Amino acid sequence: MAQEKRRAMPTREELRIWRNYIETADALRTLLEGRMQTESSLSSADYRVLLELSEADKRTLRSSELAELIGWQRSRLSHHLGRMEKRGLVHRSPCPDDVHGINVQLTDLGAESFRHGSVPHLRDVHELFVAALSPEQLAGVDDFTATLRRHLELEP
Amino acid sequence: MAQEKRRAMPTREELRIWRNYIETADALRTLLEGRMQTESSLSSADYRVLLELSEADKRTLRSSELAELIGWQRSRLSHHLGRMEKRGLVHRSPCPDDVHGINVQLTDLGAESFRHGSVPHLRDVHELFVAALSPEQLAGVDDFTATLRRHLELEP
DNA sequence: TCATTGGGATTGACGTGTCAATCCTGTAAC
DNA sequence: GTTACAGGATTGACACGTCAATCCCAATGA
Numbered sequence: 394m395a396q397e398k399r400r401a402m403p404t405r406e407e408l409r410i411w412r413n414y415i416e417t418a419d420a421l422r423t424l425l426e427g428r429m430q431t432e433s434s435l436s437s438a439d440y441r442v443l444l445e446l447s448e449a450d451k452r453t454l455r456s457s458e459l460a461e462l463i464g465w466q467r468s469r470l471s472h473h474l475g476r477m478e479k480r481g482l483v484h485r486s487p488c489p490d491d492v493h494g495i496n497v498q499l500t501d502l503g504a505e506s507f508r509h510g511s512v513p514h515l516r517d518v519h520e521l522f523v524a525a526l527s528p529e530q531l532a533g534v535d536d537f538t539a540t541l542r543r544h545l546e547l548e549p
Numbered sequence: 550m551a552q553e554k555r556r557a558m559p560t561r562e563e564l565r566i567w568r569n570y571i572e573t574a575d576a577l578r579t580l581l582e583g584r585m586q587t588e589s590s591l592s593s594a595d596y597r598v599l600l601e602l603s604e605a606d607k608r609t610l611r612s613s614e615l616a617e618l619i620g621w622q623r624s625r626l627s628h629h630l631g632r633m634e635k636r637g638l639v640h641r642s643p644c645p646d647d648v649h650g651i652n653v654q655l656t657d658l659g660a661e662s663f664r665h666g667s668v669p670h671l672r673d674v675h676e677l678f679v680a681a682l683s684p685e686q687l688a689g690v691d692d693f694t695a696t697l698r699r700h701l702e703l704e705p
Numbered sequence: 706t707c708a709t710t711g712g713g714a715t716t717g718a719c720g721t722g723t724c725a726a727t728c729c730t731g732t733a734a735c
Numbered sequence: 736g737t738t739a740c741a742g743g744a745t746t747g748a749c750a751c752g753t754c755a756a757t758c759c760c761a762a763t764g765a
Contacts, residue, residue, distance in 0.1 A: 400675070407679045410691045411678055414694050415574060420703055422575070468725095472721075491743085493729080493730070494742090525697055533693060534570055537682060544680075612714070627715055631715090651713080
C-alpha cells in the first residue's frame with residue numbers, strides 16, 4: 394500500500410479533466426492559427442521564425458542557433474526555411490565567420506509581414522485567452538503550468 | 550475610457566503566461582503521442598478512432614457518425630480510415646440500411662491493439678499530468694478550462 | 706425518359722513534420 | 736597525400752491534414 398500511486402490509472406474524473414484540458418488547448422491553438430492565416434497569411438511556424446529573426450541582431454541568425462532557439466529539428470527548419478525563402482520572407486547565405494553554417498536573414502518583406510501579423514495576433518491572444526480569465530484564474534494557469542513544466546523537466 | 554479593454558493587447562506578463570500555457574500543452578501532447586507510438590504503434594488519431602469504435606454497438610459505426618463523434622472533417626476521416634484499413638485495424642463495408650453510407654467496423658486486430666494501447670496510455674496520462682498536480686491545482690485546471698470553453702463557445 | 710439535385714463518401718494536390726540517409730568541407734591521423 | 740571523421744545543413748520518402756473537386760446513387764420534377 395505504500396506506493397499505491399505508482400503507475401496508477403487516472404480516475405474517470407481526472408480523465409475528464411485531462412481531456413478537456415488538452416482539447417481546449419488544441420482548439421485554442423487551431424483557432425488562433427486560423428485567424429493568423431486569414432489576417433496575415435502566416436502560419437504559427439512562420440511566426441516563430443519571424444519573431445526570433447526580428448529580435449536578432451541585424452535580423453540575422455545562424456541556422457543552427459535559430460533551430461536551438463525555437464526548439465526544432467534541423468531538418469524541419471531546413472524544410473521550412475526553404476518554403477519561406479520561396480515566399481521571399483527570408484534569405485539564406487553562407488556564413489563568413491564559420492566555414493560550415495548558414496546565415497538566415499529576415500528580408501524587408503519578412504519584417505513587414507511580421508509587423509503586420511503580430512498586432513492582430515496579440516489582440517487575438519488577448520481576446521481569446523486573457524480576456525476570458527479572471528486575474529486569479531490567470532495566476533492559477535501560471536502556477537500549474539510552472540508545476541507541469543517542472544514535472545516534465547522542460548526548460549523554463 | 551469606458552471600453553479601454555476592447556481589442557486590447559496582452560501585457561508582457563500575460564503573454565509570458567500564454568506562451569508557457571500553450572507550449573506546455575503542446576509538449577505534453579507530443580510526449581504522450583511519442584510514448585503511445587513506441588508502446589503500441591498507435592497515433593493519437595488512431596486512438597480516437599479505435600476508442601469510439603470499441604465503445605460502439607457491434608464495434609461498428611456509420612462513417613458519418615464517427616466523423617461527427619470525433620469532430621473530424623469527412624475527408625480527414627476517409628484518408629485516415631484508408632490508412633488504418635491497410636494496417637488491418639478496421640474494415641469498411643457498404644451499409645445495408647442506408648443506401649449511401651459506409652459501415653466502419655473494428656477488426657479483432659483493431660480491438661486487440663486498442664486494449665494493448667489504452668492501459669499504458671492511461672498510465673502515462675496519470676504519470677505525466679495527474680500525478681504532477683495537487684487536487685487544488687487539478688480543480689483549478691477544471692475550472693479555467695470550463696471558463697475557456699464557455700468563452701470560446703466550444704460544446705462541452 | 707432524362708436532367709437535376711442532394712447526401713455521403715472518396716480523391717488529388719498541396720503544405721507540413723519526421724526520420725534516416727546524404728552531402729559538403731575542413732581538420733586530424735596515418 | 737590520402738583516409739577518416741566531424742559538424743552543419745540538405746534531401747527524400749513517407750505519414751498526416753486541409754481544401755476543393757469529384758463520384759455515386761437515389762429521389763425528384765419536367
